[in-house]
Amino acid sequence: MSGALSRRNFLRGRFAARRPLLRPPWAVAEADFAHLCSRCGDCGGACPTRIIVAGDGGYPTLDFGRGECSFCTACVAACPSGALQRQAEQPPWSLQATIGDSCLARQRVECRVCGDLCAAAAIRFVPQRGGPSLPLLDAARCTGCGACVAPCPVRAIVVAEVRDAC
Numbered sequence: 001m002s003g004a005l006s007r008r009n010f011l012r013g014r015f016a017a018r019r020p021l022l023r024p025p026w027a028v029a030e031a032d033f034a035h036l037c038s039r040c041g042d043c044g045g046a047c048p049t050r051i052i053v054a055g056d057g058g059y060p061t062l063d064f065g066r067g068e069c070s071f072c073t074a075c076v077a078a079c080p081s082g083a084l085q086r087q088a089e090q091p092p093w094s095l096q097a098t099i100g101d102s103c104l105a106r107q108r109v110e111c112r113v114c115g116d117l118c119a120a121a122a123i124r125f126v127p128q129r130g131g132p133s134l135p136l137l138d139a140a141r142c143t144g145c146g147a148c149v150a151p152c153p154v155r156a157i158v159v160a161e162v163r164d165a166c
């Protein structure tokens, strides 16, 4: 086995052993992703919001600190390897936002930034006695677009796979 190949397999083994990273929308199952993705970077180059970055081993991952996914499908169209594939009616992913305890409103400081920016109206604010209204996330509405992540002044929002969300 060549040095380059063994390094590639090592990276893939390490990659598979870790908790899944956030992949671009319409990525194939994580178990297949490392075998199909050639790490060409074409998806990242096509993304208008520049949220696809090179992650561990050079494989594409998402950085919602840079912006949101508009579900434009440009990354899928640009992918030459089949690592991103969109079937008809297939949802882009199972990502969802969660709001952590560092949320300003939960710390009794008025803030409604996330609710103002959520195009899906997945965050509403519930009045509470003696303090600011609290954000409540409607999981059924949340698309996992990440638009609420970067604008949150305290970065209290995390977007993760539904099964990993806490």
Ligand code: SF4
Residues within 6 Å of the ligand: 024, 025, 046, 047, 048, 049, 050, 051, 052, 068, 069, 070, 071, 072, 073, 074, 075, 076
């Ligand atoms: S669907 Fe569009 S905005 Fe979303 S990651 Fe792909 S290229 Fe970027």
Ligand code: SF4
Residues within 6 Å of the ligand: 099, 102, 103, 104, 105, 106, 111, 112, 113, 114, 115, 135, 151, 152, 153, 154, 155, 156, 157
């Ligand atoms: S933007 Fe952040 S701090 Fe403000 S209400 Fe939403 S989660 Fe809380």
Ligand code: SF4
Residues within 6 Å of the ligand: 096, 097, 117, 118, 119, 120, 121, 122, 123, 137, 141, 142, 143, 144, 145, 146, 147, 148, 149, 159
């Ligand atoms: S991830 Fe998108 S849809 Fe979900 S709460 Fe944030 S802005 Fe709204």
